[in-house]
Amino acid sequence: MLSRADDLAKMTVLDAAGTTVELGTLWRDKPAALVFVRHFG
Template sequence: MPKFPNVLGAAMKRQTTNPPERADELADFVLQDQNGEDVRLGDTWSDGPAVLVWLRHYG
């Protein structure tokens, strides 16, 4: 089995997060999803925590 370089070792270490104490001020923020549709940020965490990922465009 090939060994991965240490750069991938971060996945093996326990990670911690520092979420904001209050995010309700962000609930009305609207952004676009991967299909260009508007999404209200507060709707994304109505059932649980939400994770936002920004992808860089190289082109």
């Protein structure tokens, strides 16, 4: 099981507009719960 998210922090995801967002920004200020869905639809 993962204990640290340091590698994930540097990775990126896209928003609906296709803009790149660095994952680490999601938990920089407060805890983040990331729920990965199997797929859209």
